[in-house]
Amino acid sequence: MTIIGVGLLGASLAKVCKERQITGRIAGFGRNADNLKRAEEQGVIDHGTTDLKDAVAGADLVVLCSPVASIVERFREMAPHLDAGCIVTDVGSVKAPLVQDIEPLLPEGVHYVPAHPIAGAEKSGLDASTADLYEGARCILTPTDNTDKATLERIQQFWEAVGMRVQILTAEEHDFIYGAVSHLPHVVAFALINAIGQLKTSDQEDILSLSAGGLRDITRIASSDPVMWRDICLANKTHVLDMIDRFSKSLEDIRKQIEQDDGASLKESFKNANGHRGKLVGQNS
């Protein structure tokens, strides 16, 4: 197996594959030779290289763990060096654009099964990697009409062996859903803390210090990596813009109810929110 990108996701994948003996020898590609050397020394990978051709030579399975913005480029570079029969999967948080760009580049006999393991952590990089990062989390596979059934099954088994609960969606469906339940909430959290982060009064230089637990929780994901989220928002642009507009409409409804002192509708809006939130946490309220 070859892992492209030995960061949090790639190194964690290598660790669990070693621990559970899911794959044989693990090669790792990266652009930082020091990082690869450390990964080798720690036994996370068997062979680290900054040469993509060398990294994928003879690989039966290649997992693209690069940032979402460089996955297509990495695939383009490695495609000529892949053996027939090789299966490629990835960890990209956005799927339709990747599928659209990668499928036409697939060499004869090479298969691609798009994947999005819903795993991550507040920290990133090799040092934050753990063998249990994927345990119990969901992994979305987004095969297309071109995806070979047997290959899909093999990749499903691979992610399951890693500890994940696999679910199959279309790439479009995936991007719509994660635009709603993940990308929009991140954008909202970033926008919220930006809106109030610099406010002050004549006496209070730092009004954030007066906040309670609610603000801490709602803005937790505003600590997420700026580069990763820039790339996700741009890759899933259409859905993210659509979701921002849906959200703005929902906010505008509440704004109007407040402006017009429409307490009955406002209470109804908040009660609806209670209900949706109850469903989310499984209370069926």
Place this chain on the structure above:
Amino acid sequence: MTIIGVGLLGASLAKVCKERQITGRIAGFGRNADNLKRAEEQGVIDHGTTDLKDAVAGADLVVLCSPVASIVERFREMAPHLDAGCIVTDVGSVKAPLVQDIEPLLPEGVHYVPAHPIAGAEKSGLDASTADLYEGARCILTPTDNTDKATLERIQQFWEAVGMRVQILTAEEHDFIYGAVSHLPHVVAFALINAIGQLKTSDQEDILSLSAGGLRDITRIASSDPVMWRDICLANKTHVLDMIDRFSKSLEDIRKQIEQDDGASLKESFKNANGHRGKLVGQNS
């Protein structure tokens, strides 16, 4: 001492005052006779009554723990029955409108020190009350030019005895700050879950079930009480509308950066958010 409203805040206050022997006999007013009877039986209060005149008779200290929308009305009803020398404080989450309405109603010799203990819990009511609800939390006092200095000091000592860290702000400052760090985040959480709570795809009836921890955290406060938050939003209307507009502007900035594929500015927006969030959790990043 008399507590007006024997719910989560009122009953918790009674409990801690009993436990620490901060006050003598505690009378409780409420509209639900059964609730008062239970509070009496549990020893939370010494005397429960649905008669406001009876409740405040001879009281040296009255704490208004009613919902924010009914605090002024309760005060209006009880004002004629307050003894000279009596001090009134409250727990309302919005301060300027209360101060504005209550100060002109103050009988000769009766003092009012507006307070907002930043305490609460996901559950409400007598059964959820605990003696440590206020422990270590912040309590904002918003005295005016009319507030007697000695009385202010006495009330500051009272809330400190309860376990709180007292901070003094003007009522306007308070409403601006909590409009930003509390009311806006609640509105945003309600609007967010409403925007995505009903979305589905042809194959997925319930897309929320596909979400990860981020959505759970960011929408936690969308489980807050609809009536309480309706009342807070309407009471602090001017600031809440202002904050919604500031937030909408911040969101629109990000939306434009995504729409125009302006990755550099988008990354900058997200980095700024990281910085504000870092300040919030004390990382100085």
